[in-house]
Structure formats: C-alpha cells, structure tokens
Amino acid sequence: MMMNLTNVTAGAKKIRPTSANATAVKLSCELLRIFITEAIQRAATIAEAEGLSQIEGTHLERILPQLLLDF
Secondary structure, eight states: OOOOOTTOOTTOOOOOOOOOOHHHHHHHHHHHHHHHHHHHHHHHHHHHHTTOSSOOHHHHHHHHHHHHHHO
16 A cells, blocks of 8 residues: 655644634724723823833833733
C-alpha cells in the first residue's frame, strides 16, 4: 500500500475558514469599549489623586492588575 506524503506533515491541521456571528462581534466590541472606558476612568482617578491633569502610562500600569481581575 502506498501513501501520498505530499499533503501530510507532522502536526498538520486542516485549514478552515474562520467566521463569527454578527451578534458575537457586536457583543465583543461592546465589551472592549466598556473595558477601555473603565481603564481610562480608573487611570484618571489615580492621576487626579496625584494632582495631575493627564493620564500617564504609569497610571495605567497601576490599575491594570485589578482591572483584569474585575473583568
């Protein structure tokens, strides 16, 4: 018995087209929008507490661990 090895590779997976339900895409976008809004609000609170009027990267770094746990 002969095998055709031209299309067989170790760990090969079939390529399948990827698609997403329109409702799932809308829901994912809304979740991302809320996540970003919450991150900005929390970082602004930290910046305000430090007497600053602009959010800096360090403010985002400080709120990120708790934000990820909350979401």
